[in-house]
Amino acid sequence: MPEGQRGKFLERAKADLARRFGVNYVESIPATRFAGALEAAEQIVDAAIAELRVPAAPHRRPHRQLPLVDTTVPVPAAARAKNVANDALPGAGKLALSSGAGVPLTMSSREIAQLTGKRHDNVMADIRKMLVELHGEGGLLSFQDTHANEQNGQNYPIFRLPKRETLILIAGYSIPLRARIIDRWQELEEQAAGVRQVAALPDFSNPAAAARAWAEQFASFSASSRSQPTERSRRC
Incomplete structure (x- = not known):
């Protein structure tokens, strides 16, 4: 050649x-x-x-x-972490996929609001009340996150709930609304199962x-x- x-x-x-x-x-x-x-x-x-x-x-x-x-030239930890970081699913209801290291699936309060047709601020209030009863005021930090608005570039508070807390939240919702949330969770779990089957990044x-x-x-x-x-x- x-x-x-x-x-x-x-x-x-x-x-x-x-x-x-x-x-x-x-x-x-x-x-x-x-x-x-x-x-x-x-x-x-x-x-x-x-x-x-x-x-x-x-x-x-x-x-x-x-x-x-060249093993004599170390790769910066920040660069390696960026290369293997998990990508959230596209769309407004972004999800933290399991990386195989025990990171749980979560559903954002914005996606819950979109699936149920409720106002996001009302969903946030319901989630806050539920989390305080379950985990106390100090437990809120474990579920809090922010969402970047693409139009104005500002960050707004959201919650990210694991499956257990999501199902507890929707226990009082109507059957059609509960069905939407449960169907979405099944879809997300199937997607996550497919992601976990992808080969890990080689050394x-x-x-x-x-x-x-x-x-x-x-x-x-x-x-x-x-x-x-x-x-x-x-x-x-």
Whole structure:
């Protein structure tokens, strides 16, 4: 491959990796180090797939293994935290999805107001009264948050309730309103379950561990794909 074309390929590969896994610092890795790390990862993936009794990719030429990142240059904690931070769902009723680290699902007071057709200030008052009775005045801080208004840029107070507190709140609502909230919770839990099934961000400071994890997920995906009936068999 011509040197110019090879350089463009490496830059495209780094950009794709950074976009796919949300690790922007990958783009700062020198091209030579990145190329060596790619080859090392490919060899490790081939070996891991063979161990899992999955047909291995074609043999590639030997190479000198290089780490994907320079471990002597620490990645700022703030940057790493930003890369792995959870994204809330789009829309007015944003949700704190579980990150797999025990972070619970929550529903905002704004979404509760929208689902029930109630005024947000009235919903806030109902939530405040409920939380004081359940947890006391000091317990309010655990549920308080702010919402940034896109029109004026100002922040307004909201509450974020876990499922238990949400169901307690709507216990006195009419059946149709309770049904809307419960249906929405089921939808959110299904979405969160799908998010938790997504592969965790690999440890790029350990290419061997990252490649082995990718190989195991590839094997699992291949096995599930083989177990699914084809389009033709479903028609028969």
